[in-house]
Amino acid sequence: IMLATATAYAGEQEVAEARQAYREATAAVQAGDLDKALELFERAAAASPHAATHLAAGRTAFTLGNKARAADHFTRALQLGLEGADAKEAKTKLDQVSAQLGSVRITGTGGTVRMDGGTRLPTPAILHGVSGAHALEITKGDQRATVTVELEIGGQKAIDLDEALAPKADTAPAIPPPVPDKPERVSSFPNALTWVGVTGLVLGGLGGGATAGVGVAALSAKDDFLASRTQEDFDTAESLEMGTNISIGLSVGFGVLGASLLLGSVFMEEDAAATTALTADGFVIRF
Structure with missing residues (x-):
């Protein structure tokens, strides 16, 4: 009983508020303040939906x-x-204005829009x-939703109240993996190949010095043999000549090997710098 009484009292208050607002609106029309x-x-x-009230609102909006x-008020x-x-009258004016408008029909009860x-x-x-x-604002109890609707002149869209208010699945875009920072290239020059090349050149140089010394000794031993014609001087001269030839071969071999390794290490260093580049988008570009 108490609930019914409270509901009836609230209804009476809304009707009273509606009547008061209607009287003030009529006075505003007479005063020329249509807004x-x-x-x-x-x-x-x-406050209290009534056909006559919506008709009056529709007439005022039509004049403005x-x-x-x-169109909303004439329809209602x-x-x-x-x-x-x-x-x-409402139908005639509704046809006039709606020909220049699009509309959306919201189905379902118990909500507002x-x-x-x-x-x-x-x-x-x-x-x-x-x-x-x-932007279409839809409410029903504690549920609220805002839906964007695209209207076309003469067309009508349809939206279901409960579907519009239904919880939506999480459609957040997937977060892309972080792009790694471009690694700083740490030069490996001089590298192991460089050191081997330098060593080859050094050995080649030392071999060249040794070759010169052995060569001089071989020439001296040859002169001694020519003067003495002994077997001992012949053997000495022959040994020194063979040592000279071996020393020349080793010196040239070490020198060529060292120079080749040095050149190879330089080209490898330049090629490594231009082989792979990491772009800002994380893509690897090979040249």
């Missing part, structure tokens, strides 16, 4: 040139059972707008 009148008519309709709000007035000449911050209407409802994107 204030439209605001008050809409306040009255929100606000086609979308006029007809839904609430407007009859007779008033219904004919408004478009682009305009009039909030209970569902089911039909809202109108010019061609383009519009």
Whole structure:
């Protein structure tokens, strides 16, 4: 009983507020303040929806040139059972303005809806707008959602109240893996190949010095043999000549090997710098 009494009292208060807003709106119309009148008519309709109130709001919006709000109110007035000449007027004006608008039908009960911050209407409802994107605010109890709807002149979209308010699956885009920083190239020059090449050149140089010394000794031993003609001097000269030839071969071999290794290490260093490059996008480019 107490709940029924409280509900009846709340209903009476809403009706009283609606009547007061309607009277103030009528006075604003008579004073020529149509913007204030439209605001008050809409306040009255929100407090206690009635066909006559929506008709008055529709007429005011129509006079102001606000086609979308006029269409919303004329539609609502007809839904609430407007009859007779008033219904004919609402239908005629609705046809006029709706030909220049698109609309969205919201199905389902127990919620409210408004478009682009305009009039909030209970569902089911039909809202109108010019061609383009519009923000549709939908509520039902504690549930709220904002849906973007694209309207076309003469077309009508349909949105289900409960589907629009249903929790959406997480559609957050996958976070791409972090792009590694471009590694700083640490030069390995001089490398092991370089050191081997240098060693070869050094050995080649030492061998060249040794070859010169052995060569001089071989020439001296040859002169001694020519003077003495002994077997001992012949053997000495022959041994020194063979040592000279071996020393020449080793010196040249070490020198060529060292020079080749040095050149190879230089080319390898340059090739390694240009073989692979890491771009800012993490792609490897090979040259």
